[in-house]
Amino acid sequence: MTELQQATPKVKKNLLLIRVLLTLILFCFAFLSLQTHAEQKPIIIIFISVMLATFIPFYFLEDQKFEKVRFQFIVFSMDFVFLMGCLFLFNHFETNLLIIIFMTFFISALSQSVGRSILVAIAVISLYIYLIYLKNDIVNYLDPVLLLSCALLFVVSIHSGYLAYRTVQEEIEIMDLAKKTNLLSERVKEGDVIALEYAGTLKNVLDTLPIGAIAVSVEGNIIFVNARVGKLLDLNPRSLTNLYLFSKDTALDEIGSRMAQSIKERRELKREYLDIAWKGIPKRFRLDSASGSGPNGKVWGTLFLLQETVKPTADASGNIAPSDV
16 A cells, blocks of 8 residues: 555556456456346456447556646546446445445545545445344345455555645645745845855956956856956946957957967967067967856856066077066
């Protein structure tokens, strides 16, 4: 019974098990009716054929279809129709049995548990036997009809209890999903706050550097330029923000092309020198780069460092003077 009251993936298997038990009981009712009413043979054949045909969807439909409570309710309603039809067609439309069946439906549904529905089944079966005992002076407790009726009450109790259990379980799953979604949203907000604080700290640090700093996203867009870059290139740092390095003509010209090539080749620059005529004036720049990562370790892009240097000169003894300024 513990296996029956399992999580969603076993719904198809559980429903198939319940329907097989119910079908066997109804077939036994039909067989007993055939022993005394041979003229009902065509009706019995049609009834059995139709009920067997209802098992075909269990073979073709995927398990996910059975996980929906709405589909399970359709199966339950169909089984209820077969149950009432069997009792009516095969002369077992007994008042006490019908009353107990409806009591079983409602009480098992209120139990909202397969385990508790077993206790409900025991209680209603005991009540049904007691009603028969009051009605008859002599009771044959081994009567096949009585035994089948008790078995039918047991299956009905399990069936309705399992439907109620699945309905409650789906509501709980929806509530848990909503809680997890809210928790995830809160964590995302917290992460955004941390990222903004980190970005603000990074900006303050880069602005104080004596060398130019250009932060480029993984897509190749400039996301930050410090004030030193504006002084080195005689440009407004704001005009470089959101600049796409892979465009043919950019404000960074050859410097931007070299940075884009570095990102494309996924190669960090170490003491890369560029001798260019910047705004008509011959200049030499040094480029260095490194991958940038946030507080969570995720790489956000590349950080380029830009310096203006002079070409190295040799003194009388042949020693090369430092070139960086």
